[in-house]
Amino acid sequence: MKTARGFFKPLAIGAPAPWRELPARVERMIHFVPPHLDKVRAKVGEIAPTVDVILANLEDAIPADAKGAALAGTIALSREVDFKALGVGLWVRINCLNSPWHLDEVATLVEKAGDRIDVIMVPKVEGPWDIFYIDQLLASLEAKHGVTRPILLHAILETAEGVMNVEQIAGASPRMQGISLGPADLAASRAMKTTRVGGGHPGYRVIEDPHADGSARASVQQDLWHYTFAKMVDACAAHGIKPFYGPFGAIDDPVACEQQFRNAFLMGCAGAWSLHPSQIAIAKQVFSPDPAEVAFAKRILEAMPDGSGVAMIDGKMQDDATWKQAKVMVDCARQIAAKDAEYAALYGF
Ligand SMILES: CC(=O)SCCNC(=O)CCNC(=O)[C@H](O)C(C)(C)COP(=O)(O)OP(=O)(O)OC[C@H]1O[C@@H](n2cnc3c(N)ncnc32)[C@H](O)[C@@H]1OP(=O)(O)O
Numbered sequence: 613m614k615t616a617r618g619f620f621k622p623l624a625i626g627a628p629a630p631w632r633e634l635p636a637r638v639e640r641m642i643h644f645v646p647p648h649l650d651k652v653r654a655k656v657g658e659i660a661p662t663v664d665v666i667l668a669n670l671e672d673a674i675p676a677d678a679k680g681a682a683l684a685g686t687i688a689l690s691r692e693v694d695f696k697a698l699g700v701g702l703w704v705r706i707n708c709l710n711s712p713w714h715l716d717e718v719a720t721l722v723e724k725a726g727d728r729i730d731v732i733m734v735p736k737v738e739g740p741w742d743i744f745y746i747d748q749l750l751a752s753l754e755a756k757h758g759v760t761r762p763i764l765l766h767a768i769l770e771t772a773e774g775v776m777n778v779e780q781i782a783g784a785s786p787r788m789q790g791i792s793l794g795p796a797d798l799a800a801s802r803a804m805k806t807t808r809v810g811g812g813h814p815g816y817r818v819i820e821d822p823h824a825d826g827s828a829r830a831s832v833q834q835d836l837w838h839y840t841f842a843k844m845v846d847a848c849a850a851h852g853i854k855p856f857y858g859p860f861g862a863i864d865d866p867v868a869c870e871q872q873f874r875n876a877f878l879m880g881c882a883g884a885w886s887l888h889p890s891q892i893a894i895a896k897q898v899f900s901p902d903p904a905e906v907a908f909a910k911r912i913l914e915a916m917p918d919g920s921g922v923a924m925i926d927g928k929m930q931d932d933a934t935w936k937q938a939k940v941m942v943d944c945a946r947q948i949a950a951k952d953a954e955y956a957a958l959y960g961f
């Protein structure tokens with residue numbers, strides 16, 4: 613483990629100094645784009661102003677024979693759209709570290725677009741060693757190509773070993789921006805018997821005891837991701853990075869998508885992935901706090917200006933702890949309002 617003083621030292625001579633605090637960014641939806649498809653790429657300029665992050669995907673869902681085209685498409689995209697001017701993040705999901713592609717991808721991305729890429733998403737992270745490796749590689753490449761702003765790292769939690777090591781992954785480097793749950797690969801890694809990409813499963817439930825009269829027994833679906841999800845959120849919160857829900861694959865079920873996103877929002881997530889344009893608005897609405905809740909939170913802050921003591925508002929007890937809860941809500945709303953005029957009006961900022 614690095615010493616406290618060593619943790620924030622650049623890992624290569626000439627590399628930029630690591631971030632001490634994460635840049636304050638709104639990241640309600642990470643919108644996935646297949647960059648090898650010219651037709652889809654051509655639409656990114658139109659979609660970008662409606663999202664917080666555009667992610668160029670090089671990994672799963674990109675055919676093996678299109679990896680080169682996806683990398684070239686990512687570099688083109690970084691030049692075609694002025695993401696910085698739009699206030700939109702540009703992320704790239706590289707191929708996993710045991711694939712034949714990741715090394716050329718990272719080298720090319722830093723050389724050709726190092727100053728324009730905000731975050732590299734690393735799939736199938738198994739332990740802190742994966743982050744140490746990519747951290748060092750990035751520092752060397754940033755130094756070589758004169759990149760002045762460190763590229764952040766985002767890990768996908770999608771293997772059983774990764775779940776076991778999630779706390780160490782979250783704290784492995786000052787580059788760590790966040791972690792997403794990857795329910796598809798994680799299901800496969802654990803030999804879970806499901807073909808779904810995230811969300812619930814009707815077979816995972818609890819059932820009440822038999823009734824003497826033989827009548828139907830009530831049964832309720834449970835959340836089969838809750839344990840992993842909560843473990844990930846705690847690891848991220850403890851290390852001051854952001855947790856995200858990953859993909860929701862049932863594009864044809866916006867109601868279940870909204871519920872999954874809302875569960876993630878309530879558990880502390882900053883955002884989720886949008887795989888299809890129809891999921892963008894869902895994520896935006898769910899990951900922007902409800903204006904009525906924000907108004908109530910503002911009243912709590914006003915009732916206890918120095919954050920201490922006790923107060924009653926509409927029959928509910930407030931104290932230092934609820935003041936902190938209210939501050940989380942109002943800070944989140946304020947950050948969104950600074951980026952999004954529609955929400956600024958709704959929140960009254
Ligand atoms: C488990 C994991 O790893 S999840 C992450 C990996 N998966 C992905 O990244 C998938 C990304 N999404 C996609 O590739 C597509 O949305 C699909 C394959 C799921 C569905 O695509 P389609 O069947 O074409 O959807 P649909 O017909 O509804 O598309 C409507 C329009 O939106 C466009 N569109 C679809 N997805 C996207 C997207 N992610 N970004 C931008 N535009 C998109 C389509 O090109 C189409 O445009 P058109 O009307 O001009 O022809």
Ligand SMILES: O=CC(=O)O
Pocket residue numbers: 672735768770793794795796797798809858859
């Ligand atoms: O990459 C995401 C997943 O669910 O797998």
Ligand SMILES: [Mg+2]
Pocket residue numbers: 672735768770794796797
């Ligand atoms: Mg995956």
